[in-house]
Amino acid sequence: MVLALAGVAALMATSPVALGIVKWLGVAYLLYLGWGTWRQSSVLSMPNDAHGDQAPPTAVRTISSAVLVNLLNPKLTVFFFVFLPMFVAPDEPGAFLHMAALGAVFMAITLAIFAVYGLGAAWLRGYVLGKPIVMRWLNRGFAASFVTLAVVVAFTRQ
Template sequence: MTIEFWITSIIVTATPGTGALFTVAAGLNRGIRAGLIAAVGCTLGIIPHLVLALSGAAAVFAASPVAFGVLKWLGVAYLLYMAWGTWRQTGVLAPDTDEADGADESAPMTGPSSGKVIGNAVLVNLLNPKLTVFFFVFLPLFVDTGADGAVLEMAILGAAFMVVTLLIFAVYGVCAAWLRRYVVGRPVVMAWIGRVFAASFVVLAVMLALTQQ
């Protein structure tokens, strides 16, 4: 793996997007455990895109306006759904206001289950057609596709990209949970934070809707 690969992976992963926003919102609204679980879920959401890239199906997908359009509009609908739930402070990103400063983080997470948080996090990245195109274009740049073992090398690079994603998103989740101690117990502040995140999901939905193949 070249230094160019690591630098590019870090830049691509650290750039704010739907997964990063979901992870930050989870950590800020529900604490460090939810933030870390969201980071894991967003990382798992990369697997289907990697599988498509390794199988060559991504080329067919990228060339199909219908498939691209269906996945794009499903992603738009899901982002708007997340925005609505965040605005109303309901659903998987609803603030957990039962915790106080210094609360025991080892206590079971209240509200949505870990499975539900992971499921929503996976969908955030799964319903992102640009991620599949990214894997189809990005990975081959660092692999000699005509050499023996090219598929294995792409799989290793994809796994490395997932590790980078997990680490960076985990940092996002932990930092958001740390900031949470300063706003938990302040309903007005939490409400405004929820509105900001809701607006951000709407902006991302609009950007995705305007995305061309």
């Protein structure tokens, strides 16, 4: 996967036409997302909130989905293969254990931060979903963010 990304990055760096095509496709997609979000009636509704015919996801399904998303996250791959090894000398005795300890510390800190995010989101959920005016302004804020990003991308040179 990393090699494929490197190949795409090399293509984008050497071909202004390919970069331009991807850039304008990105601008169009961001504008599409902005328009769709502006017209949307709710941002955070769950499938069972609107129809009542679907059961909420189980804790096992939610956790397994979160683990899968994090395993497929390219930022983690870059962190563990590029950034973290800079703190371990490859010729030191126990380099593997040192890397494993650093990785465990990273995962513990990440777990603590995500737990705080989750608790905060659970606390805010009732307030946000229960207020249509809050949902409308959230939609508008997200739509404005997409359009702003599209404008930034459109006016960015290479």
